[in-house]
Amino acid sequence: xxxxxxxxxxxxxxxxxxxxxxxxxxxxxxxxxxxxxxxxxxxxxxxxxxxxxxxxxxxxxxxxxxxxxxxxxxxxxxxxxxxxxxxxxxxxxxxxxxxxxxxxxxxxxxxxxxxxxxxxxxxxxxxxxxxxxxxxxxxxxxxxxxxxxxxxxxxxxxxxxxxxxxxxxxxxxxxxxxxxxxxxxxxxxxxxxxxxxxxxxxxxxxxxxxxxxxxxxxxxxxxxxxxxxxxxxxxxxxxxxxxxxxxxxxxxxxxxxxxxxxxxxxxxxxxxxxxxxxxxxxxxxxxxxxxxxxxxxxxxxxxxxxxxxxxxxxxxxxxxxxxxxxxxxxxxxxxxxxxxxxxxxx
Numbered sequence: 001x002x003x004x005x006x007x008x009x010x011x012x013x014x015x016x017x018x019x020x021x022x023x024x025x026x027x028x029x030x031x032x033x034x035x036x037x038x039x040x041x042x043x044x045x046x047x048x049x050x051x052x053x054x055x056x057x058x059x060x061x062x063x064x065x066x067x068x069x070x071x072x073x074x075x076x077x078x079x080x081x082x083x084x085x086x087x088x089x090x091x092x093x094x095x096x097x098x099x100x101x102x103x104x105x106x107x108x109x110x111x112x113x114x115x116x117x118x119x120x121x122x123x124x125x126x127x128x129x130x131x132x133x134x135x136x137x138x139x140x141x142x143x144x145x146x147x148x149x150x151x152x153x154x155x156x157x158x159x160x161x162x163x164x165x166x167x168x169x170x171x172x173x174x175x176x177x178x179x180x181x182x183x184x185x186x187x188x189x190x191x192x193x194x195x196x197x198x199x200x201x202x203x204x205x206x207x208x209x210x211x212x213x214x215x216x217x218x219x220x221x222x223x224x225x226x227x228x229x230x231x232x233x234x235x236x237x238x239x240x241x242x243x244x245x246x247x248x249x250x251x252x253x254x255x256x257x258x259x260x261x262x263x264x265x266x267x268x269x270x271x272x273x274x275x276x277x278x279x280x281x282x283x284x285x286x287x288x289x290x291x292x293x294x295x296x297x298x299x300x301x302x303x304x305x306x307x308x309x310x311x312x313x314x315x316x317x318x319x320x321x322x323x324x325x326x327x328x329x330x331x332x333x334x335x336x337x338x339x340x341x342x343x344x345x346x
Contacts, residue, residue, distance in 0.1 A: 011072040011139040011319060015202050015241035015264050015285055019317045023310060025342050026073030026141070027335070029325030030065040034332070037064050048093040052078050055125035062130045066138060068332075069339055073139045073319075074130065076195070078123050080145030080206055083187050084154045086120045088113030104157030106169055110180055120191060124198045131199025142200030144192050146207035146246070147184040147225040154180060163212045170221060177221075185225045189232045196237045204243040204266065205229065208324075211248015218252050223259050230261040243287060247324060254279050269323025273312030285317035290338075292322050298334040306341050 011024035032038055038061060042051060051057050061077040081099050085091040087110075089101040103112070127142065134140055144150075153159060155166040155177075170177040192203045210222045230242050245266030246256050257265050257280050267276055267288035276286060294305040309320065320342050326335075 009072075009137055009139050009201075012201055012241070014317045014319050015139075015243070017283060017285060017317055019315075022343055023313070023318045023320045024072035024139075025320040025339065026071045026075065027065075027322050027326050028075070030069075030071060030075065031061045031077045032326065033328035034326055034330040034335075035064055035068065036332075037068075047095075048079070049091065052082070053119075053122040055122045055129055058122070058126040059129035059133065062126070063133055066134065069335060070135075071138070071339075073141050074134055075141040075204070076123070076127060076130065076143060076200065078126070078143070080143070080150060080208075081153055082120060082123060083144060083150055083184060083191055086115065086117050086191070087154075087183060087187055088115050089154060098159050099153065101153055101157050105155045105180060106157070106165055110176075110183060117187075117190075120194070123191075124194050127195050127198035127200055139202060140200045141202050141204055141243075142192060142195035143204040143206060144188045146205045146210070146222065146244075147181045147188065147229075148213070148221045149207050149209045150184050150188075151177070151180050151221075152209050154184070163209050167212065167217070170217065174220075181221060181225050185228055188229055192229070192233060193236050196233075196240050200240075202241045202243065203233070204245055205262070207244070207246040207249075209248070210246040211250065215252060218249070219255070222246060222249075223256055226256075226260045226262070234261065241285075245287075254281075257281055257284060264317075264319070266321065267323065271323070273309050277312050277316060283316055285319065286313055287319040287321045289321070289323040292324055292327050292330070295322065295334050295338060296327060296330050298331065298337060302334060302338060303341050306338060310342065 010020045014020055014024055045051055045057055058077045062074055065071055066074050081091055084101055092100050131140055152163045152166040155169050205226060207222055226244060233242055241263035243264045243266055244260050244262030247268045249256055264285035264287055267286060269289055269291035271289055290305055294302050
C-alpha cells in the first residue's frame with residue numbers, strides 16, 4: 001500500500017502501511033540520561049524503579065523529548081522487566097550494576113512465585129496521563145519485552161553477554177523453560193492490552209537478546225511466542241499495529257517477518273538496509289536503523305549514514321530510528337542535526 005499522502009499522525013499511518021513524504025522519526029530510549037532535564041528529575045526523585053512507578057513523574061519523562069525535539073512518536077517511560085516483577089520476582093536497579101531479579105529461576109520454580117499484577121497499575125496510570133498530554137500529531141507507543149529476552153533475566157537473575165545460563169537451561173529442561181515463556185507471553189498479552197485500553201496507539205516488542213539463539217531455538221523461543229502475542233493483540237485490538245524488534249536476528253529476519261504476524265519490523269544497526277529492503281515482504285513497514293555511535297560522532301558521517309538508510313527505504317513505509325537505544329553521552333546538538341536532516345531529506 002505504497003503512497004506518499006500525508007497523514008495527521010504520520011508515524012501511525014506509516015505503521016499501517018502508508019508511506020510518508022518525510023519519514024517519521026522517534027528514537028529508542030529517547031527519554032533518558034542524555035537529556036539534562038531527565039538527569040535533574042532523576043536526581044530529585046531517586047532510582048529508576050521509583051521513577052517508573054510514579055505515574056506523574058513517568059509521564060513527565062515520557063513528554064520531555066517530545067517537548068524538546070517534537071518527535072513523531074512518544075514511547076512510554078518504563079522497563080521490560082516490569083512483567084517479571086508483576087509475575088512475582090523482586091526487581092532492583094543497582095547503581096552501575098544493571099537490573100537484578102530474585103529469586104533467579106535457574107534455581108527456583110516458577111510456581112514458587114507469588115504474582116503481583118497490581119505492580120503494573122502505575123504503568124497504566126502513566127499511559128492515561130500521557131494520552132491526555134500529547135500533541136495531536138504524535139503517536140503514542142507502548143511496549144513490552146519479548147518472552148525470550150525477558151526470560152533471560154528471569155532465569156539468570158541479571159543480564160549477561162551471551163545469555164549462556166538461560167540457553168543451557170532451555171536445552172536441559174525445555175518443558176520448564178516453556179512454562180516460563182508461556183507465563184511471560186500470557187502476562188504480556190494482558191499488559192499490552194491494558195496499555196492499549198489506556199491510550200497507546202501502537203506497541204513494540206523488544207527482543208534485545210534474540211541474536212544469541214540458534215535457528216531452531218530462535219523459531220521455538222522467539223518466533224512462536226511472539227506470534228502468539230501478536231495474534232492475541234490483533235484479535236483484541238485489530239486496528240493497533242505491533243512492531244517486532246528482534247535485535248541481532250540477522251538472516252532470520254525474513255522468517256520473523258513472515259511468521260510472527262508483526263505489522264512492522266525494527267532493524268538493529270548491523271542490518272544492511274539495502275538487504276532488508278530486498279529481503280523483507282514488499283511494502284512491510286520497517287523501522288531503523290542508525291548506529292547509535294554514528295549519532296554520537298555527528299557531522300558529515302552522521303548525515304551520510306542517515307541518508308543511506310533513507311535512500312534504501314525510500315520505496316516502502318519507513319520510520320527513522322536508531323538500531324538500538326540512544327546512549328547517555330549523545331550530544332543534544334547531534335539529535336537536533338539528525339532531526340533536521342531527516343525532515344529535509346525529501
